[in-house]
Amino acid sequence: MSATLETKGATGDGRPGRAAEPAEGAGVGLALRATGTVVAPASLVSGLLYYFGWVRTNAQARYFGIDPSVLDFSTKDYLLRSISPTFWPLVLILVTVLLGAFGHWRACSWLESPSRHAALRRAAFVAGAAGLTLLGFGLLATNWRAATGHHLLLTPVAFALGVPLTGYAVYLFARLRPGGTTPGSTWPYLPAVAVTIATSLFVLSLFWAMGDYAHMKGRRLARQIESNLALLTNVVLYSDHSLGIEAPGVAESETPAGEGALRFRYSGLKLLVRSQDRYFLLPARYEGTAIVLTEEEGMRLEFVRGG
Numbered sequence: 001m002s003a004t005l006e007t008k009g010a011t012g013d014g015r016p017g018r019a020a021e022p023a024e025g026a027g028v029g030l031a032l033r034a035t036g037t038v039v040a041p042a043s044l045v046s047g048l049l050y051y052f053g054w055v056r057t058n059a060q061a062r063y064f065g066i067d068p069s070v071l072d073f074s075t076k077d078y079l080l081r082s083i084s085p086t087f088w089p090l091v092l093i094l095v096t097v098l099l100g101a102f103g104h105w106r107a108c109s110w111l112e113s114p115s116r117h118a119a120l121r122r123a124a125f126v127a128g129a130a131g132l133t134l135l136g137f138g139l140l141a142t143n144w145r146a147a148t149g150h151h152l153l154l155t156p157v158a159f160a161l162g163v164p165l166t167g168y169a170v171y172l173f174a175r176l177r178p179g180g181t182t183p184g185s186t187w188p189y190l191p192a193v194a195v196t197i198a199t200s201l202f203v204l205s206l207f208w209a210m211g212d213y214a215h216m217k218g219r220r221l222a223r224q225i226e227s228n229l230a231l232l233t234n235v236v237l238y239s240d241h242s243l244g245i246e247a248p249g250v251a252e253s254e255t256p257a258g259e260g261a262l263r264f265r266y267s268g269l270k271l272l273v274r275s276q277d278r279y280f281l282l283p284a285r286y287e288g289t290a291i292v293l294t295e296e297e298g299m300r301l302e303f304v305r306g307g
Contacts, residue, residue, distance in 0.1 A: 059218030131165030
């Protein structure tokens with residue numbers, strides 16, 4: 001005869017016992033699992049990196065008056081351009097998560113000491129008040145930009161900090177209620193759904209903040225290029241026909257007859273970027289005009305180190 005193992009225990013009166021409940025901190029574990037579910041898929045990560053690279057490139061191109069659609073960059077180009085605007089934000093996020101994990105560990109140790117409950121309750125109140133204040137500021141900044149300013153990052157960062165602070169304060173108050181710190185305690189199903197929603201809002205706020213940072217990064221890089229045009233690669237352009245380039249600092253001249261059919265020479269150009277068969281050039285004296293040049297027969301470009 002074979003014995004069947006039951007997963008449920010039995011009480012003293014013969015009734016089946018309840019299945020083992022999750023350990024303490026199940027709410028935080030649920031939040032971490034929900035975060036992994038949202039950000040883990042490789043396709044989603046690649047899509048986000050592509051988006052951040054596009055935002056950075058879009059901001060940089062529009063600063064020079066170039067519509068990003070004419071750049072015709074490949075997916076790999078945008079992925080490579082996402083490294084700069086995502087590296088330091090990701091480092092900051094990971095460090096913050098580590099600090100948060102350490103703080104949660106300390107809070108759990110205080111929960112086991114009744115003498116620490118009063119201090120922990122005060123800390124939860126401060127965290128909740130700060131979180132609600134940040135959420136209120138985020139809502140105000142979203143709907144009344146004139147009252148809070150037009151600075152990027154402020155609104156998404158307010159949400160990204162306000163959501164976890166408020167949620168964790170609620171978690172601590174739930175654990176500090178009578179019976180909330182017993183080993184078998186856990187949150188009912190509805191608060192678990194709330195934790196998942198709060199985690200999703202937190203992740204979306206992070207993506208929003210990183211998108212704003214990528215935009216700022218693109219604008220900052222464009223301003224650096226404008227301030228250091230002399231360091232860009234010099235371009236000397238030869239053509240068999242006049243291109244009619246008229247821009248500050250660009251000089252057109254005719255070459256001696258002995259140099260073949262490429263009669264026209266253009267100097268005073270700087271290489272901004274090349275994509276496919278297009279060259280995006282800036283005049284040596286940039287005053288808001290960018291030049292888009294399509295590579296074709298009867299044309300030669302020479303590149304000379306800048307600086």
